[in-house]
Amino acid sequence: MNDYILETEGLGLRYGAFAALGSVDLKIRRGSIHTVIGPNGAGKTTLFHCLTGERKPSSGNIQFAGTNITSQAAHKRVAAGMSRSFQITSLFQNLSVHENLRLAAQGRDGLGALSFWYSDQHRREHSDKADEVIERIKLGAVADTCAGELSHGQQRVLEVGMALCSNPQMLLLDEPTSGMGVDDIPVMTQLIAELGRDHTVMLIEHNMRLVMSISDRITVMHQGNILIEGDPDEVSGDKRVKKAYLGES
Numbered sequence: 001m002n003d004y005i006l007e008t009e010g011l012g013l014r015y016g017a018f019a020a021l022g023s024v025d026l027k028i029r030r031g032s033i034h035t036v037i038g039p040n041g042a043g044k045t046t047l048f049h050c051l052t053g054e055r056k057p058s059s060g061n062i063q064f065a066g067t068n069i070t071s072q073a074a075h076k077r078v079a080a081g082m083s084r085s086f087q088i089t090s091l092f093q094n095l096s097v098h099e100n101l102r103l104a105a106q107g108r109d110g111l112g113a114l115s116f117w118y119s120d121q122h123r124r125e126h127s128d129k130a131d132e133v134i135e136r137i138k139l140g141a142v143a144d145t146c147a148g149e150l151s152h153g154q155q156r157v158l159e160v161g162m163a164l165c166s167n168p169q170m171l172l173l174d175e176p177t178s179g180m181g182v183d184d185i186p187v188m189t190q191l192i193a194e195l196g197r198d199h200t201v202m203l204i205e206h207n208m209r210l211v212m213s214i215s216d217r218i219t220v221m222h223q224g225n226i227l228i229e230g231d232p233d234e235v236s237g238d239k240r241v242k243k244a245y246l247g248e249s
């Protein structure tokens, strides 16, 4: 088996004359926590959109788990083991934590609750999956609380839980700590580190303390391209990274 779960070659996305992604060659090692950093507008989210199938790249290709998925639909990538965290806005605010997770597990199987095929056994399986995920994300104390009543930090943790319901090999987390208070960030940091034991995690994150403490590998993007890639020590000591963030290049 190839060491890399995800590989891109010459991945680009243009909006008219503007290249939001230039030509990105990226390799994500199986089982690693690989973080993408870079100043605002560097192309990090655009890269995620191309990987998950929300945007069609203008050039290049993407291999995931040995298959060329460049033109594959987003739902097929989820079925193949790639999952992206949902946004708070996609949580059902009036449903409990458990119900939100059960629905995410149900969605994984492409089953609507009103479907003729939705049996008691399906309901039990999805409920068991929700219980398992609640334990992993440590939200047991609020399992029956409505998502809308959770703290911001807990809602962000629940987003990650929703992504876990599809049994992913690889999790893509877009700024999981954004908007979080300082007290909640260590909880998310620990959760991501734990998830990294069983999954490949690809992360976009601005919190450098988190990035440097849990990343195996860091890719720095700038103006739609990869500026450098390395381990936390290599990246934190590189003058080009400081320049890119200070806008001097």
Ligand code: ATP
Binding pocket: 015, 018, 020, 038, 039, 040, 041, 042, 043, 044, 045, 046, 047
């Ligand atoms: P941030 O850290 O601020 O989220 P980012 O690195 O994720 O930034 P992207 O959101 O990927 O950056 O945006 C990359 C560039 O592409 C930016 O200059 C952005 O303005 C531009 N861009 C993104 N979406 C579109 C669009 N739909 N049409 C035109 N330009 C776009």
